Amino acid sequence: MRITSSLVTRRTFLNTLFGGWLLAFFSGSLYSLIKFAFPTIDKEPDFVVLFARDFLPIAPNSVKSFAWGGKVGLFLKKTNGAIFALKGVCTHMECNITYKPEEKKFYCACHKGWFDDNGKNIEGPPPKPLEFFDIIISNENLIIVKKGVNIDPAKI
Amino acid sequence: MRMKAAWQNWLEERYNIDEFKTFAASKLVPSHRYEIWYFTGGIVLFLFIMQFITGAALALYYIPHTEYAHKSIIEIVTKLHAGWFFRSLHYWGAQLAIAVLFIHVFSALLLKSYRKPRELIWISGCKLLGISIFFGLSGYFLLWDERAFAAVRVATGGAGDLPLIGGFIKTFLRGGIDVTGETLTRFYAFHVSILPLVTIFLIVMHLFLVHYHGMGLPRSEENRKHGETPFFPNIFYKDLMIWLVVLGIVVTMATLLPPEIGKQADPLAPAPENIKPEWYFLFLFQTLKLFPGTMLGFNGETIAIILVSFGVLFFFLIPFFDRKSSRGEKSPLFTGIGLAYMVYFIVMTIIGFFS
Amino acid sequence: MIRKFMLMIFFVIIETTTAFANQISIEVFPSTPYDRYIIYEMLALFWAGIIGLVIIIRMKLKEIERIQRMESTEKEEKKIPLLD
Numbered sequence: 001m002r003i004t005s006s007l008v009t010r011r012t013f014l015n016t017l018f019g020g021w022l023l024a025f026f027s028g029s030l031y032s033l034i035k036f037a038f039p040t041i042d043k044e045p046d047f048v049v050l051f052a053r054d055f056l057p058i059a060p061n062s063v064k065s066f067a068w069g070g071k072v073g074l075f076l077k078k079t080n081g082a083i084f085a086l087k088g089v090c091t092h093m094e095c096n097i098t099y100k101p102e103e104k105k106f107y108c109a110c111h112k113g114w115f116d117d118n119g120k121n122i123e124g125p126p127p128k129p130l131e132f133f134d135i136i137i138s139n140e141n142l143i144i145v146k147k148g149v150n151i152d153p154a155k156i
Numbered sequence: 157m158r159m160k161a162a163w164q165n166w167l168e169e170r171y172n173i174d175e176f177k178t179f180a181a182s183k184l185v186p187s188h189r190y191e192i193w194y195f196t197g198g199i200v201l202f203l204f205i206m207q208f209i210t211g212a213a214l215a216l217y218y219i220p221h222t223e224y225a226h227k228s229i230i231e232i233v234t235k236l237h238a239g240w241f242f243r244s245l246h247y248w249g250a251q252l253a254i255a256v257l258f259i260h261v262f263s264a265l266l267l268k269s270y271r272k273p274r275e276l277i278w279i280s281g282c283k284l285l286g287i288s289i290f291f292g293l294s295g296y297f298l299l300w301d302e303r304a305f306a307a308v309r310v311a312t313g314g315a316g317d318l319p320l321i322g323g324f325i326k327t328f329l330r331g332g333i334d335v336t337g338e339t340l341t342r343f344y345a346f347h348v349s350i351l352p353l354v355t356i357f358l359i360v361m362h363l364f365l366v367h368y369h370g371m372g373l374p375r376s377e378e379n380r381k382h383g384e385t386p387f388f389p390n391i392f393y394k395d396l397m398i399w400l401v402v403l404g405i406v407v408t409m410a411t412l413l414p415p416e417i418g419k420q421a422d423p424l425a426p427a428p429e430n431i432k433p434e435w436y437f438l439f440l441f442q443t444l445k446l447f448p449g450t451m452l453g454f455n456g457e458t459i460a461i462i463l464v465s466f467g468v469l470f471f472f473l474i475p476f477f478d479r480k481s482s483r484g485e486k487s488p489l490f491t492g493i494g495l496a497y498m499v500y501f502i503v504m505t506i507i508g509f510f511s
Numbered sequence: 512m513i514r515k516f517m518l519m520i521f522f523v524i525i526e527t528t529t530a531f532a533n534q535i536s537i538e539v540f541p542s543t544p545y546d547r548y549i550i551y552e553m554l555a556l557f558w559a560g561i562i563g564l565v566i567i568i569r570m571k572l573k574e575i576e577r578i579q580r581m582e583s584t585e586k587e588e589k590k591i592p593l594l595d
Binding site: 230233234240386389390394396397400401404407408414416 | 576
Binding site: 037038039042043044065066067069070071072088090092093094095096097098108109110111125127 | 306309310313314327328330331332333334335336338423424425426427428429430431445448455456457
């Protein structure tokens, strides 16, 4: 059977075309604006390279901070001389923590969270232990590496 | 005198002045025992206008850059003529605006002024409340001192706990994964350009709708006979008197209690002891504290944020849930819910303040 | 003479109040007692201005209300059918 007249009137055709065109035009423009307004996300570094002479000689039972991307990293030397590096950011609400040498604990002042010197969350709201890093010493460099990342110190 | 007449002539030849006059005379405000709550909206409007003026003045000197932000505010406070006063005025104006805004919202909630056909007035008002809180947070951050830095990290991090869209919102607000100089310029743009524009639009809409529907009447007063007072000049003069007193209060607060400036923010320094958010965030902060770190294997924070979001969404959509008062019936359930919201807000704020 | 005396009293009060204040790193308020005196004087003047304005507006409002009452009673009188 042949339909003698079109099911779509000229008016509906034009309205659909107009509406669709408008939608496409504005969503395209808006998309580019949103793309511009959203930041290109940079991720946290895999490793940072520091001068070993700045960090290794610190007194036992103390910490020294370094920049881990935009956050703070802490270099810890325990009383027995063992060295560690960790992210100095509380796992609760991302406040920066401090080391309390007299108690050998990390403390977050924002919501009174405590971690022991192995980074375990022992008191207060923090849900997870602190993130520790690997330490590689090569020549003059102290390389702090995210756990699980393999890098070749000779290439740095 | 002749000048005035000439000017009046000039206007009358071009505009229908009588139309304006009849319009002004036709605007009536019902007078009853709850009429005092009508004035809270006017006070907020006045404080907003004040914020626009003092804010514009401060923007002449403020520099939104990590190196200079803190220094430029110290410059404003210590070197400029009465700079300390205008910063303080902007600060106290904001505090009072948000306080009165909460009173305004809760009075509308308890008098059920949101009921049909006034739902959109409620919605636009709630949006204005949210925007004002964001105004407060962004303005606080512009100070770029260590407390503001930690507070914004916590607040934007909290938004990041929302499922699905949380990470998206967090990076959008921060301008990256961390709170940095990018965040500062972003918050500056929000504080001085995006939010003010949206605010003006919403205020105009809010006022237009209030004018369109007329002043809201509490249900108990609807069937009772009550007088009507003309807005011009009676209510307007009353508004003016209240505004003057509010101006006096803000100026006094600004003079006697100028806000402190902390140490410049340092992303590597430990968070300062006992940080607390601004008072209008305390109820949220205190709610989050109620939840343990992990709950039933989920992150407690996420659960808390989801619950709070539902609470806020329900508050926002109350006119559509409260079917009884929309039909003009008594709705004690929603009086209870309104009271519960108010009591929760007040109690949590007080607990947060003293803990 | 009185002004000098008031200044003196003021300084004594201010010095004692600030003596116990903790050390503030950044001055958010002028620290010299003279500046402070001027500021508090200004504040008092400002309040005097506000109170004056409020009183004037109140008087105006009362006057308007009086006229409105008069007009409304006139209208009511007009509604009374004339008996003639």
